[in-house]
Amino acid sequence: MSYMKKKPLIAIAVFVALLIPATMTACGVTNDADSGFLGWLFNIISQLSSGIWLSLALFALTLIFSMPLGLLICFARRSRFKIVELIAKFYISVMRGTPLMLQLLVVYFGPYYVFKLPLSADYRFYAAIIGFALNYAAYFAEIYRSGIEAVPKGQYEASKVLGYSRGQTFMKIVFPQMVRHILPPVTNEIITLVKDTSLAFAIAFVEMFTMAKQLSAAESNIMPLFVAGVFYYIFNLIVSFVMSKIEKKMNYYQK
Amino acid sequence: MKLLEIKNLKKSFDDLEVLKDISLSVEEGEVVSILGPSGSGKSTLLRCATMLETMDAGTLDYCGESAVSEIDGKSVYAPKSEIKKIQNYFGLVFQNFNLFPHYTVLKNITDAPVHIQKRGKKEVEEEALELLNQMGIEDKVDYYPCQLSGGQQQRVAIARALAMNPKILFFDEPTSALDPELTSEILKVLRFLASQKMTMVIVTHEIDFARNVSDRVIFMDEGYIVEQGKPEDVIDNPKNDRVKAFLNKVKNA
Numbered sequence: 001m002s003y004m005k006k007k008p009l010i011a012i013a014v015f016v017a018l019l020i021p022a023t024m025t026a027c028g029v030t031n032d033a034d035s036g037f038l039g040w041l042f043n044i045i046s047q048l049s050s051g052i053w054l055s056l057a058l059f060a061l062t063l064i065f066s067m068p069l070g071l072l073i074c075f076a077r078r079s080r081f082k083i084v085e086l087i088a089k090f091y092i093s094v095m096r097g098t099p100l101m102l103q104l105l106v107v108y109f110g111p112y113y114v115f116k117l118p119l120s121a122d123y124r125f126y127a128a129i130i131g132f133a134l135n136y137a138a139y140f141a142e143i144y145r146s147g148i149e150a151v152p153k154g155q156y157e158a159s160k161v162l163g164y165s166r167g168q169t170f171m172k173i174v175f176p177q178m179v180r181h182i183l184p185p186v187t188n189e190i191i192t193l194v195k196d197t198s199l200a201f202a203i204a205f206v207e208m209f210t211m212a213k214q215l216s217a218a219e220s221n222i223m224p225l226f227v228a229g230v231f232y233y234i235f236n237l238i239v240s241f242v243m244s245k246i247e248k249k250m251n252y253y254q255k
Numbered sequence: 256m257k258l259l260e261i262k263n264l265k266k267s268f269d270d271l272e273v274l275k276d277i278s279l280s281v282e283e284g285e286v287v288s289i290l291g292p293s294g295s296g297k298s299t300l301l302r303c304a305t306m307l308e309t310m311d312a313g314t315l316d317y318c319g320e321s322a323v324s325e326i327d328g329k330s331v332y333a334p335k336s337e338i339k340k341i342q343n344y345f346g347l348v349f350q351n352f353n354l355f356p357h358y359t360v361l362k363n364i365t366d367a368p369v370h371i372q373k374r375g376k377k378e379v380e381e382e383a384l385e386l387l388n389q390m391g392i393e394d395k396v397d398y399y400p401c402q403l404s405g406g407q408q409q410r411v412a413i414a415r416a417l418a419m420n421p422k423i424l425f426f427d428e429p430t431s432a433l434d435p436e437l438t439s440e441i442l443k444v445l446r447f448l449a450s451q452k453m454t455m456v457i458v459t460h461e462i463d464f465a466r467n468v469s470d471r472v473i474f475m476d477e478g479y480i481v482e483q484g485k486p487e488d489v490i491d492n493p494k495n496d497r498v499k500a501f502l503n504k505v506k507n508a
Contacts, residue, residue, distance in 0.1 A: 152353075154349060154351060154353035155353060155355065157307050157349070157353060158349065158353035158354075158355070160307065161307070161342070161345075161346065161347045162367040162371065162415070162419065163342050163343065163367060163371040163372070163419075164367065164371060168370070168371075172366070172370075173355055176357045177356065177357055180357075252357075252399070253356050253399040253400070253401055254356065254399070254401035
């Protein structure tokens with residue numbers, strides 16, 4: 001029991017331990033403890049370090065952009081105007097119906113193939129974020145929709161009779177209840193996103209997974225891939241821990 | 256003074272004509288009960304009066320101000336600003352309460368008066384406490400609806416409606432979701448409100464309550480008002496056969 005309680009703490013500790021060498025390398029501190037297993041491990045992590053930060057940045061920025069964008073798409077999907085609803089439906093079906101990897105390629109190479117714009121290495125990072133955010137927004141939109149539709153009709157009617165405007169009804173009455181409904185599926189999406197950042201290799205964006213692959217190939221050793229796996233796993237442990245905390249916090253009332 | 260006046264209200268859902276020709280007016284201080292079998296249009300009438308449903312034909316006035324007028328046999332709603340003002344004249348208590356589950360009892364009651372009617376928070380909160388006191392649940396201020404019994408939830412819902420200071424209060428089968436014991440709690444509250452000269456329109460299946468409390472009873476069937484008058488006339492000596500049959504069934508149940 002006490003182990004179970006401490007599990008997230010242990011996970012965070014290991015995660016921080018993984019990040020220390022990454023930070024040190026990023027700050028230009030080099031490590032000359034070349035001997036022994038720890039030193040060797042330290043070395044692998046240092047070499048993955050810039051990739052780790054890029055993966056984290058990719059993850060965080062995708063979330064920051066896709067979650068609000070998803071809400072906009074969700075509103076469009078529920079619009080009174082048939083045409084707006086149809087556009088949103090089509091968008092969602094394309095984003096969910098085609099491979100994310102393909103979407104990344106289209107976002108990255110599209111400007112070159114279609115508009116003959118020169119490709120730059122910098123654009124890789126932006127293309128990855130744009131691609132991920134556009135894709136995840138479609139999934140979030142449907143999750144939000146399920147959350148909104150789970151709010152009983154009576155809540156809207158009570159709000160209307162009390163004189164709340166449509167906007168006020170959404171912000172004050174529907175949104176807080178929706179958030180509670182959607183936390184479990186949102187957690188699912190976030191966890192998938194952590195792992196999906198590795199798909200950025202498709203446009204040769206060198207995040208952690210790509211680095212681990214290269215490192216493994218160069219040293220013909222499985223360890224870098226293994227370390228990458230541990231990183232994803234621990235990161236997701238933390239994600240589920242934080243999300244379950246938030247869920248608990250939202251449990252202050254029952255339906 | 257006429258608080259509510261409905262004339263020639265018609266309402267259909269697709270092909271189903273629910274309200275065929277309803278005219279009804281309610282005076283200040285009057286308590287009107289609406290009886291009738293399921294599907295007779297009682298709830299739809301209340302939902303049209305509170306603008307949760309749009310009327311197909313007919314007019315609707317509150318306190319002499321027109322909310323819905325009629326042009327070429329079709330209902331036309333007043334501009335939004337006018338409707339917003341008129342909405343302050345009435346309140347509605349639902350069958351299944353519809354409290355906001357994420358708000359405490361106090362916030363359920365005070366949020367709309369403070370943020371919609373823009374009244375002072377302190378004044379509204381004092382009034383809310385006074386209302387809860389009248390309802391006998393002043394100790395539940397900081398509870399969430401899920402922590403209350405059905406009867407307590409309905410009393411909060413009544414307090415929430417009263418906090419908006421409506422001139423007329425509608426009740427849509429306020430006790431139908433409650434067991435007999437909790438029902439009597441709510442009926443007690445309604446009796447109290449009637450003694451305070453609150454104008455009320457109550458859709459109910461509680462015949463005895465309707466007889467004791469209302470000034471007027473309306474009996475609806477198949478989208479029409481088939482009989483109305485003093486409770487002792489309508490309930491004890493109905494003229495209409497449909498009313499007789501219904502009351503017999505209910506009394507012998």
